[in-house]
Amino acid sequence: MKTSTTSAVLPCAPAAFWSSFLDESYLRALYVDELESRTFDVLELGDASRRLRIGPKLKLPAPLAKLIGESFVYEEHSTLHRASGEWTWRMVQPAKLDSKSKPRKDAVTMRGTGRIEPAGPDQCRRTDTWSIEAKVFGLGGLLEATIHKELQSGRDKEYAFLGRWLEQHSDAS
Template sequence: MITFTTVYEFAATPEKVWELFLHYGFNDRFYKQELKYPEWYLAEMRESGDSVLRKVVIESGRQLPGPVAKLAGSGFRETEEGEFKPKAGTGAWTRTPSALADKWTEKAAIRTEPVGDAGSRMTVDFTVGMDVFGVGGLLESTWEKRLREEWDALAEAMRKTLG
C-alpha cells in the first residue's frame, strides 16, 4: 500500500474552489473532454446538513498493465463515493473497482485552507493498495502516476476556470 500527497494553490477563496470542485457541469466537461473518459456520470448527489454526498461512476478508458487487464476484464470502471464538507474545508472519498474489489483500495482525503487575502490551498492525501500477487507493486505505481497526472490536469483546469 502506498500513500502520497498532492498540493495545489488557487487565486480564489476556498468557497469558490469548493463550488467549482463540486460543480456538475465543470466535472462533466473535464472528465469527458479534457481526460477523454468514455464514461463519467453523476449517479447521486445530495446535501445532508453541512455535507454533500456524491456518487460518481467512472470508466477512464486507460490501459491497465497487461496481467491486471486480464484479471479486471473489459469495461473496467470505478464507483466513487464521497462526503464533502465545503464549509469545514474537508472531504473524503473511496473508489471501488468493478473487478478485484476485495484486493483494491483507493481512497483520498481533501482539505482546503485560505492563503493570503483571496487565495487557497488544496491538499489531497491518497492511499492506494493493490493486493494482487506478483503485480500489486506495479499496479500501485501505475495508479499513483495516473492519479498525479489527472489531479495536476484537474488543478490546471480549475485555475483556468477560476481565473
C-alpha cells in the first residue's frame, strides 16, 4: 500500500473553495479541459456530496496498459463534512461498465481525504492524503507507483487551475 500527503495554500477563503469544488461547471472544466479526461459524468452532486464517473487520461507503462486497458473508468464517491472542513472520497468500480472495459474488481483500492483550513485573508490550505493499494500479482508495486504519480500530477494541475478559475469567475459571484 502506498500513502501520500500533499499540501498547498490556495488563493481563496474556505467557503469560496467549497463553492467551486461543488460546482458542476468547475468540475467539467477541471476534468475535461484541464485534466483531459476521456469521459466525465456527474452522477450526483449535492451541497455536501458528489458521485462522478471518470475515464482518466493515463500514462501507463506497457504491462499496465495491457492489464488495465485504454477504457479504464472509475467512480469517485465523496462526502463533505462541513464542521471539520474535511472531504472524504473513495474510488469504486462502476456497477455497469461498457463492453470494452476490463473490470478487475478490487484490483485497485483508492481512498483519501482533503482538508481545507483558513490560511490568512482570502487564503486556505488544502491538505490531501490518500492511499492506494493494488492487488495485482507481480505488478502491484508498479501500479501503485504509477497511480501515485498520476494523482500527484493531477493535484498539482488542480491547484493551479483553481487559481485561474477563481480569477476568471470572480466577477460572476
